[in-house]
Each structure stands twice: as structure tokens, then as C-alpha cells.
Amino acid sequence: MDAHSVQLLTDRESSRQPLSVLVGNPNVGKSVIFGLLTGRYVVVSNYPGTTVEVATGHATFGKEKNVLIDTPGVNTLVPMSEDEKVTRDILFNPRLRAVIQIADAKNLQRALVVTLQLAEMGLPVVLALNMHDEAKSRGVSIDAKGLSEFLGVEVVTTVATQKRGIEKLARAAASPGVPGFSVSYADSIERASEDIFALLPETLISKRYIALTVLSGDSSVLGQVAGLGAESRARIVGIANRLQSSYGEPVGYLINRRRISVIERALSQVMVKREGTSRGWAGRLGMLTMHGVWGLPFAAGIVWLMYQLVGRFGAGVLVDFFEGTLFGEYINTFLAQVVEKTVPWEFVRDLLVGHYGVVTMGLTYAIGIVLPIVATFFFAFGILEDSGYLPRLAIMSNRLFKSMGLSGKAILPIVLGLGCATMATLTARVMPTLKERIIVTLLLALAVPCSAQLGVIMGMLGGLSPVAALIWFAVILGVMFLAGALAARVIPGRSSDFLLEIPPLRVPQVGNLLAKTGARIEWYLREALWIFVLGTLVLFLLDRAGALGLIERAAAPVVVRLLSLPSEATEAFIVGFLRRDYGAAGLFMLARRGAMDPVQIVVSLVTITLFIPCFANLLMIIKERGVKVAAWMVVFIVPFSFLVGGVLNFVLRRLKVL
Amino acid sequence: MENERIEEMLELLWTLKEAGQDSLEAALEKSEDEAPKEVFDALVSQDLATVRDGKVSLSSAAEKRAREIVRRCRLAETLLAQVLDLEDRDVRDTACKFEHVLSSRVTESICTFLGHPPVCPHGKPIPRGPCCLRAETQMRPLVSRLTDMDLGAEVSIVFIAPVQHETLDRLGGFGVVPGRTLRVHQKRPSFVIQVGETTVALDEEIAREIFVKNA
Known part of the structure; x- marks a missing residue:
């Protein structure tokens, strides 16, 4: 993606306005300040070609209207993650007028590493010292004026959650200044960077930044330099490699160390820290939630709350209303009457409102059942994300994931997978190595049921003894560990080290939470709705052509003999491919009719949970991991799920525990 | 007279004495200097050594210097x-x-x-x-592995043994670099350290490669 053509707000007025950008470390309150500066009309979208969410809106600085972009949190502008790359690319935009850097006032050192890099990029900056109140209560006092003189840019103190200092920040953003703050590095680094200078053509981006970035080991930045010949490029990379080979440590690390030591010295002039201040209740709670023993009841409590919110409220109360009342009693009945009167062809009538009707089955399903479940899940997941709890869960589960060739970081896509495996497959990108991404993708496709499916499964297991639920849970968990451990051995490549920043626990901001949930629901509707419609169409046509019965007969040896299930269950597996929950719902209907005994119910649920991922998920796997990996996964998962089901069927019938 | 030649002679005399020998003759014979007598005379003229009955004794200042x-x-x-x-x-x-x-x-x-x-x-x-x-x-070595430190210990980072480049870079991004002070917050189920206002969780394998001393 060419950074210069990035256009996140596409209307014509916006494309003429100058661009301002919010930049800062993760968890410094950027989104809250963004909300305060932009007001209501905000577009949250994925940055082109990535999964990184970027919010765009309008803000007025002085008298000038600006497009304001909220970038993902960064620790450095030498990108080490997709987030950091997106932020860096946005900063390359030639229309950029001002960078508003948000700093956590009590963690200024890390903020200034970014400020220094912005200075090296030659960009105009204003600095906001946010969470000024927290810093004060933690005994940190900052001489903002002294800092401003040292950096050569305006420094504003803010408390975003109380809306303090925001107007002042908006005024300051009208006249940003390029920081006059620079660092000289070791002689050999400076010499190498001068050699690179000489090879660079005239560019909009500062040459010093480009040189230092290349020396830090990121030569991808050269792709952003227009008019750089292949020969010069090769020579520049050669200079960087030569310099690196003369050091035992990565040059980027040496540069970073030098930055930090210069900043520490500068900070000692403008910042005073008193010892022995209390951490407050949030700090103490934050520590408890990652404790080896006390963290466990917290984790259990949170799972229980999630279940109450998603399983009980979402899948129970809301689904009853949407599917039972809204669609069941009003929309479908009304539409059926309208179609009956206005459409003369029976084929079209059935297509719309028949047994496999696009409206009566497809839309009812997508909006009546799945939407309420997914929406409450996204809301609950948003709370987990914004409160800073998820990384703590990663600490608790790190050892568990290690046995599967992963690290605690994998908890993020796996938990998200309990909401929607398709979306979670996309976020497998947070895993640092390819091997880990493949394993996460496999586990999501194989053993992690999505919230909609989980809702239906819970409903069915609820009607049986607790032992049945326990068997289902134990088998799924066992399969997950077995498959993970096997995959860790079979799949080549390396696992990454577990290294994760733990943000402080915070009370989520409701506005922020709603905006995020809204954006994800919109994503769900855009991605999933058409698949429901398409899926229903396929079923409808298969049914009309009489193919459903053929497939059922063909699958009988497996479904009927191996799993001892009624032959109609095949239909559930077919639609299960279209939507996982769709399949579970088919089984649900069978169970309700009394067509299955407890063993059949448990076996069928285990099989459908493990069975191939839904159509949307499969498309996502192909998109993210390629056709080859996706094909291997299907080849492994389909026979494997029936095998596990078959073994379970055999064992349960022998043991007679149900 | 060059310092180095003087020091070599002092060292030789000291080690000979350690082995129970103090004759000048033995010292001059064992010396690797081209002109050992010349060096020894310089010692005497600087009041670093004296000779009596062919036996050498070092002045207390020379003794101290030789020891070092x-x-x-x-x-x-x-x-x-x-x-x-x-x-x-x-x-x-x-x-x-x-x-x-x-x-x-x-x-x-x-x-x-x-x-x-x-x-x-x-x-x-x-x-x-x-x-x-x-x-x-x-009774404590100055530098030890982070994993050997007690919970709650305030330590400063002396060096980080070469782990993967990427890990080193990411540690740097969190401000975990030599010279900085950190606190060991917990060791299980994962290692958690506090650097300034930043809390970082990491594998024990990485923590083992971070060498620290008491702050």
C-alpha cells in the first residue's frame, strides 16, 4: 500500500483539509482524547491491507478544520509490529500538518523516545501530558515549562477522563513546532548515517530518520523513498550490514539505549519523583488479578460473568425476543402474508418464506439468533479489552499455551474465537511467528466453538445431566491440547518468546466501548449476512434438486454406523459448514423432537464442535494462510472430528455413564 | 625508566619472595628484562628496594604496589x-x-x-x-540472574545476554535496557517485572538472560 495515497475519509471536503495525527504509546488515553477532540462523527475502519483499526474524524484547531486520525499505540517508530508500521506509514503522509503526541505523564521516558523519533523525522509536534492527576497522586511532578523549553515544542497537561486541558490542547495544536531536540550517536553510527545521506535522493521524509531506521535494521523504509535506484538501495543496505557486523548487539538496540540514556538525563532536570506513594485500589487489584493463586478465582469469576452476559442474557433473553417475538410473531408472519398475496410463483414464495426461505431461515438466523449473541459477546470482549484484563489472562495461561508451541499471547485470539472464529482468525496476526499463527488458526478452526454455536450447545447440554456437559467440555479441551501439542511438533518454524506489556487496570469508558462494539457489529453484518443468504440458497436448491437426500445416504456409513446418529443429522453437518451454529441448531431441533438419546446428543455435539469451520472462517483461513494451509487443515479436521466422535460413541456405549 | 619494566621487576621480586626466595642473584637470573641490573638499580634509587648480604627487601610502598x-x-x-x-x-x-x-x-x-x-x-x-x-x-556476588532475585527486589540491569535480536528490541521498547532499575513483581505463573511505570510480563527463559545487581 502506498502510504501517500491513503485516504481514510473519502468525501471531497475531507480530502482538501490538512491532516493531524494523534500518536502515543499504548494505553495513554489516546482514544479518549480523540473522542473529545472530534465529537461525534467518527469513522472506524481497518487501515488498508491490515487488521489494524484506525479511527478518523474532524477536529478544529484554532480556526482551521482538520482531519484527525487516531493511530495505534507505538513504542517506537522503527516498526516491530503491524500496529507500529501503520502508525509510521500514516506519519509519512505529505498532507500532515501536526502530530499531537499523547504521553502518560507518569511514564514520560517511554513517551520521549517517540518524541525524539518524531524530532528525527522533522515533524511538527505538540505534546500532551495526559493522566496528569494520576501522575501527581503517584508522586510524579513535572516541570511542563522546563520540558517545553528543552523539547522546543508546546507542552500541555491534560486529564482526558475529566476533559481537563483539552481546549488548551486544541489551541496548541494550531501551531505545532518541530522539536529542536536531538541526540548524537556513537561515531561509527553517525559516520554510517552520513554515508547513507549521500546516497539518498531529495525526499519529503527526513534523511536522518531514514538513515537511522535502516541502520536499526528496518530497510523496508527505503520502499517509501521515491526515486531511489536499485544500486543505491543495495549500497545503503550494505552500509547497514557492515555496521551491524562490527557490533555484537543489534544496532537498533544500541541506538535505542543511547536514546533512553539521553532522555533519562534530561528528565532528571524536569521531573521529580517522590518515593513511597500508594498504588490505589486499581493498582492493588491489578496485581491480584495476575497472582499465581489469587488470579485463578478472578479468571473463573470473569468467565462466569461472560457466560451470564453472553450465554444467559444474549443467547437467552435477547434471542427469545429477536427470534421468538420479533421475527417469529411479527416480521415472518407479516412477510409471509405479503408474499402470499403479491407473489404468484410458488418457487419464489418458497425461496423467500418457505422452509429453507431466505427470510424465514437465513435472515431470521443471522439477525434473530446470531446477532444478539455476537453483539453481547463483542460488548463483553470490549470490556475485557479496555479494562486491561486480557494481558493478565495471558500471564495466567502462558504455561498452558507453551505446551502447544504458543505463548500466553494466544489467549487473545482464542477468547475472541469464542465470539467469532472468523474474526479471531484475522487477529491470529498478533502472534509474532508464522508457526504460531498457523497453530492458532488450526485451534480456532478445530476446537474453539463460536458464541452462536456455544449458545445452542449450552442450550442442548442444559437439558442433560451435568456429566454430559463435563464430557463434552473435557473432550473438546483434550482435543485442543492434543492437536496443539502435535501441531507444535509437526509444523516447522520457531515459537516466540513471551513478552507482553501489562497495562494498568482501568474502568472502561462507556462511549469508547459502545463505539468499538458498534464497529464490530457493523463488521459482522457486512461479513456474515450475505453468507447466511447464500447458505440458505444452497440448501434450498439442494433440497429442490433432491440432492439433500442423496448426500444423506452417501454419508450414512459414517453418520449412522460410526456415530450411531439418525440420518437426518447429516443435514446438520452440511449446514454446519455454512455456519457452525446453523449446524448445531439442526441438531437442536432433532434433540427437541426426541430423535436422539443422551449419548447421541453428546457425540453429535462433540463432532459438530470439532467439524470443519464455517464457510466464512474457511474463506478467512484461505485469505490469511493461503489455499495450501487451508486445504491441509480441512484434510486433517474432517476425518479427525468423525474419528473422535466415533471413539467417543464407542467408549460411552461401553461405559454406560449416560 | 619505563613504568612497565619497573612493574615487571617488582612483580618478580614479590613472587620470588612468595616462593621463599629473596636473593638478588636469583631475581636477576629469572628476569626477562634485557638489562635486569639496570632496572634493579632504578628501584634502589627510587627507594623501592634495598639489598643487604645479597638479599632483597622491598619498601612498604613497593610491597603494596607489587601486591596490586x-x-x-x-x-x-x-x-x-x-x-x-x-x-x-x-x-x-x-x-x-x-x-x-x-x-x-x-x-x-x-x-x-x-x-x-x-x-x-x-x-x-x-x-x-x-x-x-x-x-x-x-557475601553476595554483584551480578546475578534476574531469576535468582527475591520477590520485590529493586535491582539495576547490568547487561542482557544475547537473546534473539527481536526480543532485545522489544525489551528496549519497554525501556528494559542496561542501567535502568526494575522491581521483581512476581515469578509465577509468569515472570512480571516493573520498570518505572511500565509492567512487563515475560518468560522465565528471557528473565534468566537479564543480569542485574542490587540497586
């Missing part, structure tokens, strides 16, 4: 042999050069790094320095 030279030499030998695994020949030659250039601060650091070793690789005693005396009351 020997200490530097044997510490250097230990460092080269035990930490860097050099061949014995290289150890002797290099240590011979080191003993003339190491400052007292560097010597202390090496001694502490090695855990105040009592003997050199050849089994000869290493003269004690002030840091060894301090260590005897504290």
Missing part, C-alpha cells in the same frame, strides 16, 4: 581462563599485558564479577582487594 600488580595479573588470568576459555599460553601473555593497564576500578569490577576468587587458575593465591573484604561481610 600480582592481584591484577592473577585476576586477569582467572577471567581469561575461566570465563573466556583461552589457552594457557594466551592466558599468560595477555594477563601479562593486562596487569599494567587495568585501573583499580576495573580491577574491582572484574574481581566482583568473578565472585572474589581466592586463587588463580594455577592455584596461586590472589591478593585480596578492598572489594573482597567488603564482600566477606556481605
Whole structure:
């Protein structure tokens, strides 16, 4: 993606306005300040070609209207993650007028590493010292004026959650200044960077930044330099490699160390820290939630709350209303009457409102059942994300994931997978190595049921003894560990080290939470709705052509003999491919009719949970991991799920525990 | 007279005396200097040594200086042999050069790094320095792995052993670099450290490669 053509707000007025950008470390309150500066009309979208969410809106600085972009949190502008790359690319935009850097006032050192890099990029900056109140209560006092003189840019103190200092920040953003703050590095680094200078053509981006970035080991930045010949490029990379080979440590690390030591010295002039201040209740709670023993009841409590919110409220109360009342009693009945009167062809009538009707089955399903479940899940997941709890869960589960060739970081896509495996497959990108991404993708496709499916499964297991639920849970968990451990051995490549920043626990901001949930629901509707419609169409046509019965007969040896299930269950597996929950719902209907005994119910649920991922998920796997990996996964998962089901069927019938 | 020749002679006299020999004749014979008599005369003229009945005795200032030279030499030998695994020949030659250039601060650091070793690789005693005396009351090596520190310990990072480049970069991004102070917050189920206002969770394998000393 060419950074210069990035256009996140596409209307014509916006494309003429100058661009301002919010930049800062993760968890410094950027989104809250963004909300305060932009007001209501905000577009949250994925940055082109990535999964990184970027919010765009309008803000007025002085008298000038600006497009304001909220970038993902960064620790450095030498990108080490997709987030950091997106932020860096946005900063390359030639229309950029001002960078508003948000700093956590009590963690200024890390903020200034970014400020220094912005200075090296030659960009105009204003600095906001946010969470000024927290810093004060933690005994940190900052001489903002002294800092401003040292950096050569305006420094504003803010408390975003109380809306303090925001107007002042908006005024300051009208006249940003390029920081006059620079660092000289070791002689050999400076010499190498001068050699690179000489090879660079005239560019909009500062040459010093480009040189230092290349020396830090990121030569991808050269792709952003227009008019750089292949020969010069090769020579520049050669200079960087030569310099690196003369050091035992990565040059980027040496540069970073030098930055930090210069900043520490500068900070000692403008910042005073008193010892022995209390951490407050949030700090103490934050520590408890990652404790080896006390963290466990917290984790259990949170799972229980999630279940109450998603399983009980979402899948129970809301689904009853949407599917039972809204669609069941009003929309479908009304539409059926309208179609009956206005459409003369029976084929079209059935297509719309028949047994496999696009409206009566497809839309009812997508909006009546799945939407309420997914929406409450996204809301609950948003709370987990914004409160800073998820990384703590990663600490608790790190050892568990290690046995599967992963690290605690994998908890993020796996938990998200309990909401929607398709979306979670996309976020497998947070895993640092390819091997880990493949394993996460496999586990999501194989053993992690999505919230909609989980809702239906819970409903069915609820009607049986607790032992049945326990068997289902134990088998799924066992399969997950077995498959993970096997995959860790079979799949080549390396696992990454577990290294994760733990943000402080915070009370989520409701506005922020709603905006995020809204954006994800919109994503769900855009991605999933058409698949429901398409899926229903396929079923409808298969049914009309009489193919459903053929497939059922063909699958009988497996479904009927191996799993001892009624032959109609095949239909559930077919639609299960279209939507996982769709399949579970088919089984649900069978169970309700009394067509299955407890063993059949448990076996069928285990099989459908493990069975191939839904159509949307499969498309996502192909998109993210390629056709080859996706094909291997299907080849492994389909026979494997029936095998596990078959073994379970055999064992349960022998043991007679149900 | 060059300092180095004087120091070599002092070292020789000291080690001979350590072995129970104090005759001038033996010293002049064993010296590797081109003109040992010349060096010895310089010692005498600087009031560093006196001769009586063919036996040499060192002044107390010379004694102290010689002790330090020997200490530097044997510490250097230990460092080269035990930490860097050099061949014995290289150890002797290099240590011979080191003993003339190491400052007292560097010597202390090496001694502490090695855990105040009592003997050199050849089994000869290493003269004690002030840091060894301090260590005897504290009994703690200066540099240890982060994983060996107690919970709640405030330590400063001395160096980070070469882990993957990427890990080093990411640690740097969190401000985990040599010279900074950190606190060990918890060890299980994962290692959690606090650097300034940043809390970082990491694998025990990474924590093991971070070498720290008490802040």
C-alpha cells in the first residue's frame, strides 16, 4: 500500500483539509482524547491491507478544520509490529500538518523516545501530558515549562477522563513546532548515517530518520523513498550490514539505549519523583488479578460473568425476543402474508418464506439468533479489552499455551474465537511467528466453538445431566491440547518468546466501548449476512434438486454406523459448514423432537464442535494462510472430528455413564 | 625508566619472595628484562628496594604496589581462563599485558564479577582487594540472574545476554535496557517485572538472560 495515497475519509471536503495525527504509546488515553477532540462523527475502519483499526474524524484547531486520525499505540517508530508500521506509514503522509503526541505523564521516558523519533523525522509536534492527576497522586511532578523549553515544542497537561486541558490542547495544536531536540550517536553510527545521506535522493521524509531506521535494521523504509535506484538501495543496505557486523548487539538496540540514556538525563532536570506513594485500589487489584493463586478465582469469576452476559442474557433473553417475538410473531408472519398475496410463483414464495426461505431461515438466523449473541459477546470482549484484563489472562495461561508451541499471547485470539472464529482468525496476526499463527488458526478452526454455536450447545447440554456437559467440555479441551501439542511438533518454524506489556487496570469508558462494539457489529453484518443468504440458497436448491437426500445416504456409513446418529443429522453437518451454529441448531431441533438419546446428543455435539469451520472462517483461513494451509487443515479436521466422535460413541456405549 | 619494566621487576621480586626466595642473584637470573641490573638499580634509587648480604627487601610502598600488580595479573588470568576459555599460553601473555593497564576500578569490577576468587587458575593465591573484604561481610556476588532475585527486589540491569535480536528490541521498547532499575513483581505463573511505570510480563527463559545487581 502506498502510504501517500491513503485516504481514510473519502468525501471531497475531507480530502482538501490538512491532516493531524494523534500518536502515543499504548494505553495513554489516546482514544479518549480523540473522542473529545472530534465529537461525534467518527469513522472506524481497518487501515488498508491490515487488521489494524484506525479511527478518523474532524477536529478544529484554532480556526482551521482538520482531519484527525487516531493511530495505534507505538513504542517506537522503527516498526516491530503491524500496529507500529501503520502508525509510521500514516506519519509519512505529505498532507500532515501536526502530530499531537499523547504521553502518560507518569511514564514520560517511554513517551520521549517517540518524541525524539518524531524530532528525527522533522515533524511538527505538540505534546500532551495526559493522566496528569494520576501522575501527581503517584508522586510524579513535572516541570511542563522546563520540558517545553528543552523539547522546543508546546507542552500541555491534560486529564482526558475529566476533559481537563483539552481546549488548551486544541489551541496548541494550531501551531505545532518541530522539536529542536536531538541526540548524537556513537561515531561509527553517525559516520554510517552520513554515508547513507549521500546516497539518498531529495525526499519529503527526513534523511536522518531514514538513515537511522535502516541502520536499526528496518530497510523496508527505503520502499517509501521515491526515486531511489536499485544500486543505491543495495549500497545503503550494505552500509547497514557492515555496521551491524562490527557490533555484537543489534544496532537498533544500541541506538535505542543511547536514546533512553539521553532522555533519562534530561528528565532528571524536569521531573521529580517522590518515593513511597500508594498504588490505589486499581493498582492493588491489578496485581491480584495476575497472582499465581489469587488470579485463578478472578479468571473463573470473569468467565462466569461472560457466560451470564453472553450465554444467559444474549443467547437467552435477547434471542427469545429477536427470534421468538420479533421475527417469529411479527416480521415472518407479516412477510409471509405479503408474499402470499403479491407473489404468484410458488418457487419464489418458497425461496423467500418457505422452509429453507431466505427470510424465514437465513435472515431470521443471522439477525434473530446470531446477532444478539455476537453483539453481547463483542460488548463483553470490549470490556475485557479496555479494562486491561486480557494481558493478565495471558500471564495466567502462558504455561498452558507453551505446551502447544504458543505463548500466553494466544489467549487473545482464542477468547475472541469464542465470539467469532472468523474474526479471531484475522487477529491470529498478533502472534509474532508464522508457526504460531498457523497453530492458532488450526485451534480456532478445530476446537474453539463460536458464541452462536456455544449458545445452542449450552442450550442442548442444559437439558442433560451435568456429566454430559463435563464430557463434552473435557473432550473438546483434550482435543485442543492434543492437536496443539502435535501441531507444535509437526509444523516447522520457531515459537516466540513471551513478552507482553501489562497495562494498568482501568474502568472502561462507556462511549469508547459502545463505539468499538458498534464497529464490530457493523463488521459482522457486512461479513456474515450475505453468507447466511447464500447458505440458505444452497440448501434450498439442494433440497429442490433432491440432492439433500442423496448426500444423506452417501454419508450414512459414517453418520449412522460410526456415530450411531439418525440420518437426518447429516443435514446438520452440511449446514454446519455454512455456519457452525446453523449446524448445531439442526441438531437442536432433532434433540427437541426426541430423535436422539443422551449419548447421541453428546457425540453429535462433540463432532459438530470439532467439524470443519464455517464457510466464512474457511474463506478467512484461505485469505490469511493461503489455499495450501487451508486445504491441509480441512484434510486433517474432517476425518479427525468423525474419528473422535466415533471413539467417543464407542467408549460411552461401553461405559454406560449416560 | 619505563613504568612497565619497573612493574615487571617488582612483580618478580614479590613472587620470588612468595616462593621463599629473596636473593638478588636469583631475581636477576629469572628476569626477562634485557638489562635486569639496570632496572634493579632504578628501584634502589627510587627507594623501592634495598639489598643487604645479597638479599632483597622491598619498601612498604613497593610491597603494596607489587601486591596490586600480582592481584591484577592473577585476576586477569582467572577471567581469561575461566570465563573466556583461552589457552594457557594466551592466558599468560595477555594477563601479562593486562596487569599494567587495568585501573583499580576495573580491577574491582572484574574481581566482583568473578565472585572474589581466592586463587588463580594455577592455584596461586590472589591478593585480596578492598572489594573482597567488603564482600566477606556481605557475601553476595554483584551480578546475578534476574531469576535468582527475591520477590520485590529493586535491582539495576547490568547487561542482557544475547537473546534473539527481536526480543532485545522489544525489551528496549519497554525501556528494559542496561542501567535502568526494575522491581521483581512476581515469578509465577509468569515472570512480571516493573520498570518505572511500565509492567512487563515475560518468560522465565528471557528473565534468566537479564543480569542485574542490587540497586
